[in-house]
Amino acid sequence: MSITVVGTVAFDAIETPFGKVDRCIGGSATYFSVAASFFSPVNLVSVIGDDFTEEDAAIFKGRNINLEGLQRIAGAKSFFWSGKYDFDLNVAKTLDTQLNVLAEFNPQLNERQRNTNALFLANAQPDLQLAVKEQSSARIVALDTMNYWIRSAKDALTRVFREVDLIIINEAEVRQYTEEPNLVKGARQILALGAKTLVIKRGEYGVLMVTRDAIFAAPAYPLENVFDPTGAGDTFAGGFLGYLASRSEANDREMRRAIIFGSVLASFTVEKFSLDRLREITIADINERYQDFRALTHFEDAG
Amino acid sequence: MSITVVGTVAFDAIETPFGKVDRCIGGSATYFSVAASFFSPVNLVSVIGDDFTEEDAAIFKGRNINLEGLQRIAGAKSFFWSGKYDFDLNVAKTLDTQLNVLAEFNPQLNERQRNTNALFLANAQPDLQLAVKEQSSARIVALDTMNYWIRSAKDALTRVFREVDLIIINEAEVRQYTEEPNLVKGARQILALGAKTLVIKRGEYGVLMVTRDAIFAAPAYPLENVFDPTGAGDTFAGGFLGYLASRSEANDREMRRAIIFGSVLASFTVEKFSLDRLREITIADINERYQDFRALTHFEDAG
Secondary structure (H helix, E strand, C coil): EEEEECCCCEEEEEEEEEEEEEEEEHHHHHHHHHCCCCCEEEEEEEEEECCCCHHHHHHCCCCEEEEEEEECCCCCCCCEEEECCCCCCCCCCEEECCCHHHHHHHCCCHHHHHCCCCCECCCCHHHHHHHHCCCCCCCEEEECCCCCCCCHHHHHHHHHHCCCEEEEEHEEEHHHHHHCCCHHHHHHHHHHCCCCCEECCCCCCCCCEEEEECCECCCCCCCCCCCCCCCHHHHHHHHHHHHHHCCEEECHHHHHHHHHHHHHHHHCCCCCCCCCHHHHHHHHHHHHHHHHHHHCCCCCCCC | EEEECCCCCCCEEEECCCCEEEEEEEEEHHHHHHHHHHCCCCEEEEEEECCCHHHHHHHHHHCCEEEEEEECCCCCCCCCEEEECCCCCCEEEEEEEEEEHHHHHHCCCHHHHHHHCCCEECCCCCHHHHHHHHCCCCEEEEEECCCCHHHHHHHHHHHHCCCCCCCEEHHHHHHHCCCCHHHHHHHHHHHCCCCEEEEEEEECCCCCCCCCCCEECCCCCCCCCCCCCCCHHHHHHHHHHHHHHHCCCHHHHHHHHHHHHHHHHHHCCCCCCCCCHHHHHHHHHHHHHHHHHHHHCCCCCEE
C-alpha cells in the first residue's frame, strides 16, 4: 500500500515573528514524505543539487522512504525559497525563489514508483503534474496547486483537475479559480470537472472536505505556540494520503479519519521551524493528538 | 428556567450583494429573543419608538417571549442601523447609526426579569451592562461586546468582564482586547479576569469555546446560500443561552450541545434577510439541522 510523491526537496530561509533561520530543509516532497511515512511506504521523486549533504538527507533515514527517485545533479544548487510571516501566520510573503535544479526537472517514474496505491502531485506547473500522472497507475491520484498557476496556467490546471481523484487546495484558491464567493458553490463547480473529493485548506481554521454526497469540517488544532507555518499544507497532505493509502478502502469513514491524521501531523509541523518537530514525534504522539482532536470536536446527540 | 435579555429592538437597512432592504426589523434583543424562545421563556428588556407598529411586533407573538420590559417612548423613533456587506460577508460596513430612543435607555429590571436562570447583556456601553448585571440574580450571566467599546471604554469593559460567567466575543476582538496574536493565549488572558467560559465567534469558520479545562471547536454550517449575516451573532447567543438556560446543569456536555444549537439557529438566520428565516422554522427544523451538524463533524476513533 505504498505511495509516490513528486515534488521539491529544498532549502528555505524563513522569518517569523518568533525567529529566523537562514538555511533549513524544506520542500513539498520533504514534508509530505516524512508525514506520509508514518502510515505507508513512500517513494520520493525529486531533484537536489550537490549542496544537499548527507547530513541534510538524514531527515529521510530510518523512515519508510525510498530515495531511488531523489536525483542529484552535480555542480548545481537545490531549489531555494525564502519567505516571511507577520503575526498573521496565515499568509507567507515570498522574498525570493531560486529554481536552480528545478528548472530542468522532468520526472520519469520507474516501475516501483508507477505501481503504488496513491500518487501525490505536489504543487508544480500543471503540465508537469499531468505528465507524471499519465505515467502512474495509482488507485488514488491527488494534487496540490497554488494561486500562481491559477493566474498563469488556468487551462493547463483545468486539464489536470479533470484527471485526478482528489484536489487539495486553499480556500482562497477555490474562490480565485471559480470566481464564486460562496465556498460550497465553488467547491461543487470544481468537483463537476471530475474529481471525487475536494479538500479545502483553511489555515488556522482547519479543513473542509467536500464530496458529491457529504461535507466534513475539521478544525485546526488550537495551539498556544505556532512558530512556523511553512510546510503545514504538505504535511497535512502527507498525513492524509499516507493514512488513506494504508487502508483497503477509501470510503467516507476512512477519508474523515485521514483528514484528522493530516491535521494532526500539520499541527506538529507548525510547532517548530522546518521539520524540527516532525523529526521528534512518534506514532504514539500522533495517536494521542488524534484523541485530542476527538475531545476538541466531540458533542453528543441532543438530550 | 427563564432568561432575560437586555438589548436593542431596532430597524435596519441592509445591503448585500444579493439584495437590499430599506427597513426591516433588527436589533440584538430581537434576534436573541426569537432564537432563545425555542428553548426557554424569554423576558425581553428593550426600548422602541412609536414607529414600531403592531405589525412589527408580530415577530414576538406566539412565542414564549414576555414583552412587559419592552418600553415604548411616544413621539420618538426606534434605534436604526444601516449597513452594507460586500462578497466577503464576514465584514459589515456601517453606513449609519441613529440611536434615537436608545440614547436615554436605562433599563430597570422588575422581579420577574431579575430572577431568571440566565441573563444576556447584548452589546452596549459596558457601564450600562454592569448596571444591569448588578440588578440580576441570574445563575448564568453572559455578555457580548464590540470593537468600539474595546477602543473607547476598555477599563469599563474590563470591569464588566470580571463580573460575568460567559463572554461571547469575535475572534478579532479577542486579539484587539489582549494585543496577543495567538488566539488561545488571548483567550486565556481574558479568562484570567474571572469568566469561566469564552465563546469566540469566527464568522463563517464557526465558534471556539475555551474554558479552563477544555477547548471545543464547532464549524459553521457550510451553506450554499448566505443572504444576510445581520443578526447571526445574536441569534447564536440566543440559541446557545436559550438551550443552556433550559438545562439543569451547565456542564461541558451541555455547553457543547448549546454551542451547536446556537450555530444551528445562526445558520438559519443568514439564509434570508432580517428574521425572515427565523420566523418560518420549527423545533423540528432545528433538531434536523442539529443532526446535520453531527454528520458534518463526526469522525470515528482510529481503527
